[in-house]
Amino acid sequence: MIRSVIVAGAGQTAAVAARTLRRRGFEGDVLLIGEEHVAPYQRPPLSKEYLAGEESGGDLCLLSEEWCGDNDVELRLGTRVAAVRGAERAVELADGAVLGADALLVATGGRPRRLPGVEGERVRYLRTVADADRLRADIRPGAHVIVVGAGFIGSEVASTALAGGARVTVVERADHPLAHVLGARMGAACAALQRASGVDLRTGETVREYAESGGHAAVLTGSGRVIEGDVVVVGVGMVPNVEPLAGSGIELDDGVVVDEYCRTSAPGVYAAGDVARHYHPLFDQRIRVEHFDHASGHGMAAAKNILGQRVPYTSPHWFWSDQFGRNLQYAGHAREWDEIVVRGRVEEFDFVAFYLDKGVLRAAFGMDRGGEVAVARSLVAARAVPDPAVLRDEDTDLTELL
Numbered sequence: 001m002i003r004s005v006i007v008a009g010a011g012q013t014a015a016v017a018a019r020t021l022r023r024r025g026f027e028g029d030v031l032l033i034g035e036e037h038v039a040p041y042q043r044p045p046l047s048k049e050y051l052a053g054e055e056s057g058g059d060l061c062l063l064s065e066e067w068c069g070d071n072d073v074e075l076r077l078g079t080r081v082a083a084v085r086g087a088e089r090a091v092e093l094a095d096g097a098v099l100g101a102d103a104l105l106v107a108t109g110g111r112p113r114r115l116p117g118v119e120g121e122r123v124r125y126l127r128t129v130a131d132a133d134r135l136r137a138d139i140r141p142g143a144h145v146i147v148v149g150a151g152f153i154g155s156e157v158a159s160t161a162l163a164g165g166a167r168v169t170v171v172e173r174a175d176h177p178l179a180h181v182l183g184a185r186m187g188a189a190c191a192a193l194q195r196a197s198g199v200d201l202r203t204g205e206t207v208r209e210y211a212e213s214g215g216h217a218a219v220l221t222g223s224g225r226v227i228e229g230d231v232v233v234v235g236v237g238m239v240p241n242v243e244p245l246a247g248s249g250i251e252l253d254d255g256v257v258v259d260e261y262c263r264t265s266a267p268g269v270y271a272a273g274d275v276a277r278h279y280h281p282l283f284d285q286r287i288r289v290e291h292f293d294h295a296s297g298h299g300m301a302a303a304k305n306i307l308g309q310r311v312p313y314t315s316p317h318w319f320w321s322d323q324f325g326r327n328l329q330y331a332g333h334a335r336e337w338d339e340i341v342v343r344g345r346v347e348e349f350d351f352v353a354f355y356l357d358k359g360v361l362r363a364a365f366g367m368d369r370g371g372e373v374a375v376a377r378s379l380v381a382a383r384a385v386p387d388p389a390v391l392r393d394e395d396t397d398l399t400e401l402l
């Protein structure tokens with residue numbers, strides 16, 4: 001019988017887990033321990049509306065202190081979990097205090113990967129609301145913003161900076177933005193979108209050296225070009241926050257390894273969200289994803305499993321990104337495929353691309369095609385083998401394939 005739950009981390013996964021525990025009638029103790037000084041909040045607007053100054057901090061809130069008070073959830077902010085003691089089902093705080101519970105949930109998310117040698121007053125990373133506040137002050141008409149990394153966050157920052165009147169140069173090591181997720185063909189479509197929107201996108205370029213002088217930043221690229229700007233935003237990926245589990249004996253592999261029930265290798269210890277590498281029955285592999293919808297679904301699944309409901313987490317995965325006036329959406333998970341079938345017009349940034357592997361639909365990526373991506377998500381979940389001609393034909397209704 002579970003009478004107490006401690007959650008390490010107080011981000012989105014933790015917030016959804018706490019809500020689920022209470023909504024499912026759990027009456028025991030719930031304690032969320034978060035390193036940040038802010039109650040759980042949404043991060044997606046940090047590179048979009050919030051960065052643009054269109055939303056306030058209050059708009060971001062996911063779990064208010066008031067809700068926690070009303071629902072008897074203890075929120076301990078500004079507190080770091082130094083160690084997770086798996087065998088004891090306990091956490092050790094930075095001040096040495098040890099707190100035990102019947103179940104632990106590790107929901108510590110991640111932090112931006114640092115770029116060695118790129119350090120200084122003009123360098124920005126983006127993960128927290130404090131990071132966004134700092135970066136917001138740099139985005140102004142006439143400023144030159146250099147973005148290193150054309151992943152989702154780098155691309156969104158580029159888009160917001162451009163809309164804010166800044167000049168934007170993006171330096172990307174790969175030949176195309178987002179190629180590691182979308183592949184070369186769709187990555188090229190994203191490159192075209194960036195360039196058509198006014199970004200000076202330099203692909204196949206690395207950062208060889210970084211320097212600052214007189215309040216300016218200068219990047220020396222691998223090909224020998226010097227790019228001078230006012231600020232450098234580094235968006236080169238995320239590192240999962242697994243350090244508190246070092247030495248715990250809990251299995252780690254670029255994240256905390258969990259099964260489809262969010263269970264780690266230590267009984268009573270669960271992990272979910274950005275930090276967790278979860279076994280996914282649909283894709284028959286362990287994957288770690290860093291997306292809003294997953295953080296919510298996985299946090300919910302962890303809470304249900306803590307309460308003893310055996311619910312496998314089988315979401316086919318879905319995420320969105322808003323950039324350059326377009327809504328990008330992706331459903332499923334594909335790192336290998338043998339065919340991409342396109343419906344719509346790539347050159348007009350109005351299409352959906354279906355990733356097929358041996359005929360099975362594994363993923364779909366679209367620009368301004370949210371409805372079709374939603375249908376594709378259901379098809380991925382059903383391991384559908386759709387007729388490519390039907391996928392391609394704009395006159396067909398994709399829901400007929402369901």
Ligand SMILES: Cc1cc2nc3c(=O)[nH]c(=O)nc-3n(C[C@H](O)[C@H](O)[C@H](O)COP(=O)(O)OP(=O)(O)OC[C@H]3O[C@@H](n4cnc5c(N)ncnc54)[C@H](O)[C@@H]3O)c2cc1C
Pocket residue numbers: 008009010011012013014033034035036042043044045046047079080081082107108109110126127128153241244272273274275289290291292293295318319320321322
């Ligand atoms: C700028 C930005 C834009 C994004 N945009 C999108 C988007 O458009 N679409 C989308 O699908 N997803 C987006 N995401 C991803 C999404 O926000 C994340 O997937 C989600 O926040 C993950 O939630 P989480 O709770 O697992 O981790 P986090 O949100 O990282 O929360 C973890 C919390 O744990 C705390 N913590 C870490 N270590 C400790 C410790 N030892 N002790 C105590 N506390 C600790 C951290 O400080 C943090 O507050 C975006 C993310 C960022 C940063």
